[in-house]
Amino acid sequence: MIVNKVDVVIIGAGASGLMCAATAGYRGKSVLVLDHANKAGKKILMSGGGRCNFTNMDASPKHFLSSNAHFCISALRRYSPQDFVDLVDRHGLEYVEKTPGQLFCEHSAKDLLAILLTECEWAGVTIQLNTNIEQVEDIPTDTNSEQDSLHSVKRIHTSNGIIECDSLVIATGGLSIPTMGATGFGYKVAEQFGLTVLPTRAGLVPLTLQPSDKERFAELSGVSSDVTASFNDTHFTEPMLFTHRGLSGPAILQISNFWTPGHPIFINLIPQQDIKAQLIQLRQDSPKATLEKWLTKQLPKRLVQVLVEENEWQGSFSELSNAKIDRISEQLSNWIIKPNGTEGYRTAEVTLGGVDTEFVSSKTFEAKNVPGLYFIGEVLDVTGWLGGYNFQWAWASGYAAGQFV
Ligand SMILES: Cc1cc2nc3c(=O)[nH]c(=O)nc-3n(C[C@H](O)[C@H](O)[C@H](O)COP(=O)(O)OP(=O)(O)OC[C@H]3O[C@@H](n4cnc5c(N)ncnc54)[C@H](O)[C@@H]3O)c2cc1C
Incomplete structure (x- = not known):
């Protein structure tokens, strides 16, 4: 059995997954991003009518729905809309403020995705598409030391082989637009590891x-x-x-x-x-x-x-x-x-509900009872209003987890 080993595996090459990958990569971690889709960032490409409303300068915790209203505060504070604007400015992205605070790409969402992919490349991240995830296992490490016994290894069985990692990040998003690759995978992993998943329903929907x-x-x-x-x-x-x-x-x-x-x-x-x-x-x-x-x-x-x-x-x-x-x-x-x-998930922009944040650290995004397992982005029970808030959550949560994986 050939097993490849990396520091961090991120499942989901969407907004939060790519942000987390680049952040961890710049810290010197070996990072592998897996996605079953044939393209990274499909939702980014279709967002904002093809021009991606990538943040909202007014974003604050009041713009998010969650059964745990305080959960989002820390990450939003540590990675602000201005931080994301500074990033896209460094790449020379042209953007417009359509209604106050709402920033869209001037030309195309492709420009924004290109920035994220460039950041991943510079940070040494490997992105592997067309990869189905078959099973995730928690393998206890063979040690008697108290500290190490806390650190099991995650083994991921995929259609392209087996990979082991110290940190596994679930960034598979919500259920909206299944034709774009949305699945309930993240919820299944959460349940497998004993986290509660709060009832989900279509949000930002006709x-x-x-x-x-x-x-x-x-x-x-x-x-x-x-x-x-x-x-x-x-x-x-x-x-x-x-x-x-x-x-x-x-x-x-x-x-x-x-x-x-x-x-x-x-x-x-x-x-x-x-x-x-x-x-x-x-x-x-x-x-x-x-x-x-x-x-x-x-x-x-x-x-x-x-x-x-x-x-x-x-x-x-x-x-x-x-x-x-x-x-x-x-x-x-x-x-x-x-x-x-x-109209349901077929046309909804987001999914309300999801992985219960009571089980996740608001600082590191690591599951409180499963060392090495992280949840970021829309898979969590945090949903923004319309207006660029959902991407700001993806950037902020991805960045926060990227500091700790
Ligand atoms: C039509 C539309 C327009 C939108 N417009 C905006 C907007 O302008 N501004 C805004 O802020 N928000 C917008 N949103 C919401 C925003 O796109 C999401 O909130 C954001 O993309 C969530 O990021 P994420 O990383 O959590 O998940 P996603 O970006 O959805 O990424 C999840 C990734 O996981 C992959 N994946 C899923 N299941 C599996 C699996 N089983 N195995 C492997 N990979 C898997 C998917 O292929 C995908 O690449 C829009 C959403 C839609 C549907």
């Missing part, structure tokens, strides 16, 4: 509508409007998009992280105005003008047509009673939608 609403809004497919989407105490003011399946766009993807099935979400269609006060003022100032005409100045025309027809909002402002103004403003500012579900 919401589907009940069949009756789907029919009602079918003709609005493609219409986008700036709204405030709310669920409980969480609100996001961003564009919302009607699709042929339901609702999408940043406002909906954001709120999907917080939504729980069976409950309604609330949409303010004209968030920038006090609608009731405005309608009362218009009834006084422009009694002959129509609600429909005013609405077309605030909302896309096709959406106005559906609202006016469904609610019988034809007529001039002078015809509006106070009660009707109340109803109209309520409907526009507190539109209640009860989603049917989500």
Whole structure:
């Protein structure tokens, strides 16, 4: 049996795995990155519409969901968005700030992936693709010394042979977009070694509508409007998009992280105005003008047509009673939608839940009860909002683990 030995094996050549690999490589460790895909960083390439929203300058712990809200603090503090910007600046990456704080590649996500691969090359990292992982074993080292007995060796059986390492890093991400190579491998390894995996569900994902609403809004497919989407105490003011399946766009993807099935979400269609006060003022100032005409100045025309027809909002402002103004403003500012579900992992950007961080050190990312086994990135129960936060988590957790493997 030929067994190759390296210091560190990282399973997953994605964002966190490549960051961890380069960091450990620069420390002089021999690092092998394994991935079953035929290409490294596939999600990086498809992210941000092909331009990768690679960080958010405002990233802070409040932008992350986890059952252990404090877990992300240490790593985010030790590797900031500015640290990542300094890295890409050293490589001359051209980037743009689209909305405040959100940085995208100016040209293509390929440029960002090239930087990570160059860093890995400079750090002496070996990346082996097209490699299926069959089994992971913990082999106790043959020693009586108390210290060494803590350090077992990890043996990884792959389709390309057997490898042993002192540190095994699981960087296999979440379940979203299975066609891009996402698997539940990391969760299985966690369970094999006695760590708890918290229930997972699709996040940053379009919401589907009940069949009756789907029919009602079918003709609005493609219409986008700036709204405030709310669920409980969480609100996001961003564009919302009607699709042929339901609702999408940043406002909906954001709120999907917080939504729980069976409950309604609330949409303010004209968030920038006090609608009731405005309608009362218009009834006084422009009694002959129509609600429909005013609405077309605030909302896309096709959406106005559906609202006016469904609610019988034809007529001039002078015809509006106070009660009707109340109803109209309520409907526009507190539109209640009860989603049917989500589009699921097929289109989700992230996976909520995952490896329970209670079992992992927030300093080293090593499993507390399994020396030499590390979990980083999205496989952990840490999920960012939309806006570059998920990549910042991948960089920060990968960098932190890379210091200790
Ligand atoms: C469409 C889309 C757009 C996105 N856009 C953004 C964005 O603009 N900004 C942002 O911050 N976040 C974005 N995200 C989220 C971001 O891509 C992820 O949070 C991030 O890639 C997670 O990094 P990771 O290293 O944990 O996992 P990944 O980058 O997913 O890497 C995991 C790697 O593990 C490999 N792997 C999985 N299972 C196995 C196995 N069994 N054996 C071997 N290898 C395996 C995979 O092939 C993959 O290479 C987007 C996600 C999607 C799906």
